[in-house]
Amino acid sequence: MVATIELPGEGRHAVGRAPSWPRVAAPPRLRRAYAAAHVVAGPDGTGGSTVDWDETMAFRHGLWRLGLGVADAMDTAQRGMGMDWPTTAELIRRSAAEAASVNGALACGANTDQLDLDSKPGLVEVLEAYRQQLELIEGSGATVVLMASRALAAAANGPEDYLSVYGTLLAEVRRPVILHWLGDAFDPALTGYWGHTDLDAAADTVIELITARAEKVDGIKVSLLDKDREIDLRRRLPAGVRLYTGDDFNYPELILGDGTRHSDALLGIFDGIAAPAAAALARLDEGDTDGYLAALRPTVPLSRHIFQAPTYHYKTGLAFLAWLNGQQSHFRLIGGYETARDAAHLSRLFVLADQAGVLADPELAAYRMNGYLDGSAEGFR
Numbered sequence: 001m002v003a004t005i006e007l008p009g010e011g012r013h014a015v016g017r018a019p020s021w022p023r024v025a026a027p028p029r030l031r032r033a034y035a036a037a038h039v040v041a042g043p044d045g046t047g048g049s050t051v052d053w054d055e056t057m058a059f060r061h062g063l064w065r066l067g068l069g070v071a072d073a074m075d076t077a078q079r080g081m082g083m084d085w086p087t088t089a090e091l092i093r094r095s096a097a098e099a100a101s102v103n104g105a106l107a108c109g110a111n112t113d114q115l116d117l118d119s120k121p122g123l124v125e126v127l128e129a130y131r132q133q134l135e136l137i138e139g140s141g142a143t144v145v146l147m148a149s150r151a152l153a154a155a156a157n158g159p160e161d162y163l164s165v166y167g168t169l170l171a172e173v174r175r176p177v178i179l180h181w182l183g184d185a186f187d188p189a190l191t192g193y194w195g196h197t198d199l200d201a202a203a204d205t206v207i208e209l210i211t212a213r214a215e216k217v218d219g220i221k222v223s224l225l226d227k228d229r230e231i232d233l234r235r236r237l238p239a240g241v242r243l244y245t246g247d248d249f250n251y252p253e254l255i256l257g258d259g260t261r262h263s264d265a266l267l268g269i270f271d272g273i274a275a276p277a278a279a280a281l282a283r284l285d286e287g288d289t290d291g292y293l294a295a296l297r298p299t300v301p302l303s304r305h306i307f308q309a310p311t312y313h314y315k316t317g318l319a320f321l322a323w324l325n326g327q328q329s330h331f332r333l334i335g336g337y338e339t340a341r342d343a344a345h346l347s348r349l350f351v352l353a354d355q356a357g358v359l360a361d362p363e364l365a366a367y368r369m370n371g372y373l374d375g376s377a378e379g380f381r
Helices: 053-065 085-102 123-140 150-155 159-172 199-212 227-236 251-256 274-285 289-306 311-324 334-339 343-355 362-374
Strands: 004-007 011-014 033-036 069-072 106-110 143-146 177-182 217-223 242-245 264-267
Touching: 004 343, 004 362, 011 343, 033 274, 053 069, 053 085, 069 085, 085 106, 085 123, 106 123, 123 143, 123 150, 123 159, 150 159, 159 199, 177 199, 199 217, 199 227, 217 227, 227 242, 227 251, 242 251, 242 264, 251 264, 251 274, 251 289, 274 289, 289 311, 289 343, 311 334, 311 343, 311 362, 343 362
Parallel strands: 033 069, 033 264, 069 106, 106 143, 143 177, 177 217, 217 242
Antiparallel strands: 004 011
């Protein structure tokens, strides 16, 4: 039975058929692919920082079953938007244990968010905060993602300070790490990162850093939402250093590449489109470029909608999509951020998800969408 639903700003929408994506897949051979995973808030209704650990871990197992790696404890997991360091540390420990149980790929974000920015920490404090988080992640066996730091952005006086802090950390890490260049669309506090507001000059600093310590850099995740800038940076990287795209607007062509170079993937949108993404990467492994694009391109309008300005509220859309798909029992985010997008935005998300073949069970999704709109959904409103 095909459901029809009345949506604010969209009118009556006839929901499509369930997609036929594989439910299990092997890890892709030709690309590395991580889904930056969100956390499921605890169902206490307080808007606090509690986490539903069972549902959070179950979601990660779903990504591993599809052959994707999990990028955890990053901005998608509400770092800087409700997740404090003690809760994040617990997330890292739990995810590492679950990853080990299924031999799943796991990368975790090291940041400096245990620092109190109001106390204006200096470079020494920033370095020690990074070291504390690095110790936990390296000890867990996960790959480190060396995340951009608000505290470093506030304390640094120029590119030399970034080169000093990152250079020291890269000299100390035991295994190669993934660097992270997060643009100010995702976090306005990171404006001027790498010591420059001019992005060309910032790229020069990044290349200087990586070239000096290429043996300690697995790759760099770039989240600037600027396709041409990413391609240019990718071209300049030393041999063997990967470019992990974080461009949730242009990922199909960046992952496909130009025949000479390509981007690997560390994407927030893969949290929401894991099934078609896994299918697309499998087709790419088979040399089926048309099939790859046929699976992935229809997801781009959905991704651009979820990540529209203010971009940092994209977590609301990912949690809503997981709820529609039955991957969590309620629509609530840590800190109460389920209210960050309105009903018209989420209605448009529903239509685009349906058109992209992302609604695993369209009738369940329509039922929950109706419940959200009329206020009757259990665990919300």
